[in-house]
Amino acid sequence: MSPTDTGQDETTAARRRARSRLQSAQARVSTAFRERMLTVLLVLLLLLAFVVPSAVQSVFQAELLVDILLTLVLIAGTMAVSANRPLMMAMAVLAFLAMGLRWSEWILPGTLLPIVRESSVLITLFVLAIAVAINVFSSSTDISERIVGTVILYLLIGMIWGIAYMAIATRHPDAFAQTRVVEFPITNWIYFSFVTLTTVGYGDVLPVSRIARSLATLEALIGQLYPAIIIARMVSMPRADS
Template identity: 40%
Template structure:
C-alpha cells in the first residue's frame, strides 16, 4: 500500500529529530536554568515556564504517531500551558492547584508515550538512546512536579530552611527530585510526611533500576545491532 508508506515515511525522521530536541530542552531546563537564575527571581520563573511549555509541546509531537493518545496529550498540554500563562495575569492562588495538577498529568502522559517509543519493537537506534536519556530526565521532572503539589497540599510534608520562602519555586523541587533520583541524598531537604517518604523511596528505587537495567540494555542492544522487542513482520 504505497499511500500508507507515504503517510508514515516521515514519522521516523520526525521522531529522531524530536527526541534530540526534547533531550536538549530537558537538559537546559533541568541543569541550565537553575544554574544561572536565583530561586524566586522573575527571570527564573519566566525561563522555567518557557522551557516547560516547550517540553510539553515537544512531547505532544512525540505522540504524533499515536492518534488517540495525541489528541488527549495535546489537550492536556494545551490546558497546562494556558494555565501557566494565566498565572501571569491572575492571582496565583486562583490557578495554582489546577495548573500544577494539569502539568503533572501532561508530563505523565508524555513520559508514557516516550517510554512506548523508546522500548517498542524495532531496531535500537541513536534516537532511541536519546529518548531513553530524555525519559530518565522526564522521570525526575515528573517527580519534581509531584513534590511541589504535595508540598502545597501538606505544608509540612518536607522540611528545609530554604522551603519557607521558596516552596513555590519549581527549581527547588527539580533539585530535590534529581538528588533523590540519583540517590545523592544531601539531606538539606527532608521528607517528613509518610506520603513524601513513599514518593522519595519510589523515585530512588526507579533511579537505581533504570540506568542499571533498562538504559544499559538499550545501549548493549544498539551496539549489537539488535532489537528492543519483537522483530517487525
Template identity: 40%
Template sequence: MLTHFDRLHARLRDPLLTVLTLLLSVLLFVIGPMQAAGAVTGQHFGYFFGLVLLPAVFLYSRNFLVAAPIAVAIGLVVAAALMDVDWSPRTDLYLDSSAWLIAGLVLSIVVARAVFWPGRITYHRVVGAVLLYLIIGLTFVAFYGFVALAVPNAFTNISTHHGDFAIAGNLIYFSFATLTTTGYGDIAPLHPYARSLANIEAIIGQIYPATLLARLVTLELAHERGV
C-alpha cells in the same frame, strides 16, 4: 498514499525526539535554577515549559490519546503564567503541578514503549532512554509540588510562597538528587507522603539503569540473530 504531513512527521520524528530531550534538559538544569534564584520569572518559566511540550504534540499528533493530554498541559501552563496571582493565590501553582503531572505521566508511557519495544537499537532510542529518565524526575517534581502545596513544611528548607513557584527549582534539585540517590541532605522530606514518594523515586532510580542496560543488550542481540 502518504500525505505531506505524514512524510514530514516521519522525517522529523527522530530529530524532534532529540530536540525534546535537549529542551527538557535546559528547562530542568538551567531555567529551573535560574527561576529559583530569581533571575527568571515564574511566567517565563511557564512559557518555556510550554515551548518544551510543543515538539511532543507534533511527535504524537497522530495519537489523539497522547496529543490531547499534552495540549491540555500546555493550556494549563499558559493559564498559570497569565493568571493574576493576587486574585487567585496559589491556584497558578496547582495548575503548574497539574500540567507537569499530566505531561510526565503521558510522555513516560509513550517514551517507555518506544524505548523498550522490540527492534534495532538506534541512537534515537538511546536518546529516548535519556529522555525517559528526565521525564521520571519531572513527574516526581509534580508529585512533590502537590505535597509541598498541600502540607506546610513537608520538606526542610522549602517553603511555599504566595504567587511564587520558586519551590520548583528546589524540587527539581531534590527530585534528581533522590532519583540518582545522591542525597546531600540539605533538603529532606518530613511528611510521610513526601518520604514515601522519595522512597519510590529512589528505588526507580536504582532499578531503571540496570533494567535499561539489560533490555537494550537483549534487544541488540536479538536483532543480530534475526529474532
C-alpha cells in the same frame, strides 16, 4: 492474455511500486521528524533541569523561564509522539489545558489554586512519559532513537517527581524540612528530585511527612532500578533494521 490485459497489469504494478515508494518516503520523513523532535525535547529538558536553576537571578525569572520551557517541552513532546495518533491527540488536549492553566496565572493572578495548575502539568508529563516509553520499546524504533528516548524518559521521571514535590510543599508547607532558606523555590524541587533520583542525598532537603517520604523512597528505588532494567531491556531488543 491480450495486449490490453498485459498493459493493465503493467499499469497496476507501476502504481503499486509508486505507492510503495511514496509510503516509504513518508515513513522516512516521519521518522526524521520524530527524531528531531526527540532531540529538541531532550535539549529542553536539559535546560529545564540543569541550566535554569544555575542561571536565574530572581524568583520572577525562575518562574517565567520554567513556564516557557515547560510550554516548549509540552509542544515538542506532542510532536515527538506523532507516530501514535491516539497518544498524540491525548497529549495535545492535555498540553493545551496545562499551558492554559499555567499562563492564566500571569494574566489573572490568584484565580487558580496552585495545586490545580501543577497537577495539570504533572498529568501531561506522565502521559508524555508513557508515550516515550512506548516508543522506546517499539521493535520498529531505531537504536539511536531508543537511546535518546531512554535519556528523555529518565529526565521526565525527575521532572514529574519535582513537580509532585512542589505540589505537596505548596499544599503542606511542613512536608519537607530544609537546612537553609531557598531563594528560588521552583528550581529547588527540580534539584531535590534529581538528587533523590540519583540517590545522592545531600541532606539539605528532607522529606518529613509520610507522603513526602513515600514519594522520595519510590523515586530513589526507580533511580536504582532504571539503569539495571530499562537500559538493559532496551539494549537487548532487536535492531529495527535486523
